[in-house]
Amino acid sequence: MSEQRVAPVAAFQPPYYAVVFTSLRTEGDAGYGETAERMGELVKDVPGFLGEDSARTPGGLAITVAYFRDLDGIEQWRTHTEHRAAKEYGRAHWYERYSLHIAKVEHSHGFERTPR
Amino acid sequence: MSEQRVAPVAAFQPPYYAVVFTSLRTEGDAGYGETAERMGELVKDVPGFLGEDSARTPGGLAITVAYFRDLDGIEQWRTHTEHRAAKEYGRAHWYERYSLHIAKVEHSHGFERTPR
Numbered sequence: 001m002s003e004q005r006v007a008p009v010a011a012f013q014p015p016y017y018a019v020v021f022t023s024l025r026t027e028g029d030a031g032y033g034e035t036a037e038r039m040g041e042l043v044k045d046v047p048g049f050l051g052e053d054s055a056r057t058p059g060g061l062a063i064t065v066a067y068f069r070d071l072d073g074i075e076q077w078r079t080h081t082e083h084r085a086a087k088e089y090g091r092a093h094w095y096e097r098y099s100l101h102i103a104k105v106e107h108s109h110g111f112e113r114t115p116r
Numbered sequence: 117m118s119e120q121r122v123a124p125v126a127a128f129q130p131p132y133y134a135v136v137f138t139s140l141r142t143e144g145d146a147g148y149g150e151t152a153e154r155m156g157e158l159v160k161d162v163p164g165f166l167g168e169d170s171a172r173t174p175g176g177l178a179i180t181v182a183y184f185r186d187l188d189g190i191e192q193w194r195t196h197t198e199h200r201a202a203k204e205y206g207r208a209h210w211y212e213r214y215s216l217h218i219a220k221v222e223h224s225h226g227f228e229r230t231p232r
Contacts, residue, residue, distance in 0.1 A: 010215055011215040011216065011217065017219075018134065018136055018217055018219045020134055020136065020181055022169045022171075022181065026229075053138045053177055053179060054173070054177065054179075055138075055171040055172050055173045055176065055177045055178055055179040056171050056173055057170070057171045057172055057173075058174065060171065061169055061170065061171045062171055063169060063170075063171040063179040063181060065136055065138065065179060065181075065217075067217075091227060091229075095227060095229065096228075096229050097226065097227055097228040097229060098226065098227050099126055099127040099224065099225070099226040099227075100127065100223075100224060100225055100226075101127065101134055101181075101183075101221045101223075101224045102221065102222055102223040102224070103133075103134045103219030103220055103221040103222065104219055104220050104222060105217045105218065105219040106218055106219060106220060107216075107217075107218040108215065108216060108217045108218065109215070109216055110213065110214065110215040110216075111207060111211060111213055111214050111215075112212075112213040113142075113207075113211065113212050113213060
């Protein structure tokens with residue numbers, strides 16, 4: 001995994017929105033990786049998209065948090081044609097279960113180690 | 117990993133709060149695992165604590181999302197003596213960087229695969 005992919009971990013200036021997507025996948029890939037990469041590119045074009053972080057415990061939970069400036073961006077992404085098709089396919093093939101939480105960030109802060 | 121540990125993935129009835137903690141660790145454990153387990157137990161006693169989910173990509177990002185019914189619970193946990201000491205130790209030893217986002221959940225939903 002390149003440094004670039006784990007770089008975000010950013011705290012933005014509130015208010016903004018966090019979309020928390022927590023999932024447990026079915027076994028196998030079934031095209032998941034390719035579609036996930038495509039979605040990761042598409043979402044960057046959504047107005048107000050700030051960035052996203054993902055983590056996945058092998059064989060366990062995956063959590064993706066996408067940050068948007070406002071609800072308009074989230075709604076655009078929610079109704080994006082290609083994204084909708086991917087979600088439908090995901091419910092049929094990729095996910096055992098998931099939860100989605102759309103939340104307005106009221107406080108945030110970041111920490112970065114001081115190089116020694 | 118036992119089924120019990122990955123079980124949550126729950127969508128609660130809004131409004132409630134999500135505390136998103138995204139981190140990149142330093143190398144090695146340095147007592148992290150033991151303290152993390154202890155914190156995972158302590159937080160269960162905080163009034164209004166609803167549950168938490170964690171995922172960590174090996175060698176990459178870790179994301180923990182803790183859910184609370186209200187800000188009072190988050191404040192109690194933030195100022196909990198043993199938790200404060202752990203956070204201080206963490207900034208000195210465990211984390212390269214992290215971000216924390218406290219957000220009020222406005223919408224949520226869950227999906228569970230229908231057994232076939």
